[in-house]
Amino acid sequence: MNYEKEKLLAASRSRVMKAMGHPTRIFMVDLLAKQDLTVGDLTEAVGADVSTVSKHLSLLRQAGLLVDRKEGNKVVYSLICPCIMEFIHCIDDVIYQDAEKGISCVLPGAKITTGSGGST
């Protein structure tokens, strides 16, 4: 089989995934899920150069995840699709499972039985 359509779809999907495949970018998406924020706000939260943050935001906007609007002096960014966070919580499930396997252990509240405690 050729999988032409599937590959095109995969290309589009991967673009959106890749947009979120960066710590700073998904961190900002997380913040924006709670409230709209200006570039300045996000810059302070992220703790990187403004230009870096601006470029990350631009990338997320191009991926179709964010919209921006001008408010006086500032630019306010908003998350477009509320379902994104549901989606991200699904990812968290994967992380939990990883954690159980000892791959990573960073989810707040994750109950990791490290140490010699026998897994069944």
Add this chain to the structure above:
Amino acid sequence: MNYEKEKLLAASRSRVMKAMGHPTRIFMVDLLAKQDLTVGDLTEAVGADVSTVSKHLSLLRQAGLLVDRKEGNKVVYSLICPCIMEFIHCIDDVIYQDAEKGISCVLPGAKITTGSGGST
């Protein structure tokens, strides 16, 4: 605020996202959502070098998205978390919205109202 926890979480999330942030890799995840497949099967479907596919699969496994098992001569890969596909379908929503804005237009069956008729 410091956002320490949030940043750690973001790092984990971005790892999983990044794993799917590649056309070939998310294409394989899509295929594996329908049925388990061997490296050989996937290599044929993808159309790249076996070693390339193997490395992609290894990366997805390390991200906690796939598991592999040996069956005789071959290695069979399976998608761990069924919810991944729901997650991906949420991404598709973003793509649809992008398409409406003319950003991209690749979803099969997407109804894009550009002025001129496009593909059949």
Add this chain to the structure above:
DNA sequence: TGGTAATTTGGCAAATTCGCCAAATATCGT
């Protein structure tokens, strides 16, 4: 045991991404 098929690993060049600085742009307040 030798040969074959299936998969993984090492290595390397090309391509892409990342983050900072400096400069440009836009808007506000006076």
Add this chain to the structure above:
DNA sequence: ACGATATTTGGCGAATTTGCCAAATTACCA
């Protein structure tokens, strides 16, 4: 209009990713 604040863009070196080839590894079968 001028200076200050907020954001974007250009550019560059550093780091990472990607994909192919060749070689190593593993399991099957005669």
